[in-house]
């Protein structure tokens with residue numbers, strides 16, 4: 001597109017979006033950003049400056065870990081898009097979370113995508129859920145795998161092999177939850193406290 005072409009934009013005089021003819025300036029091919037020039041409203045002939053910012057995504061070098069394996073790839077972001085450690089994304093059908101980022105040789109906690117030289121992420125299709133099981137005077141520790149978005153609440157039953165346990169409290173970052181009916185996603189749980197249930201069989 002070039003001079004003589006028509007773009008649609010808002011006209012203050014017509015008070016609506018109207019076709020404008022490009023008098024000066026160029027509109028780049030769709031993959032390139034921006035138009036800067038002078039346009040004329042076709043219905044009312046008023047002339048104005050136009051600047052259209054077409055934001056183009058950039059590729060940010062990304063290292064994605066799955067267990068002990070790492071894969072180097074790139075992820076598309078808009079240049080001004082904010083990224084911070086802990087952000088969750090979906091990539092190739094996996095849940096991934098930002099664990100670290102580097103800009104000019106420095107580790108940052110958050111940045112705009114355009115400043116990031118390398119992003120580290122890890123997949124978390126399942127999380128390790130730590131479970132404390134109180135049995136008499138002792139507390140045993142076990143782990144189960146859970147989907148990050150699976151919810152657990154005080155009062156829920158969990159089957160651990162042959163044992164059945166009931167959740168008595170849930171520890172999350174900086175807080176302990178004792179109330180029933182307040183479900184928490186597995187990804188936010190530090191530890192689940194449970195008590196073993198002795199099932200009576202008749």
Ligand SMILES: [Zn+2]
Pocket residue numbers: 011012013014015018041042043044045046
């Ligand atoms: Zn107009």
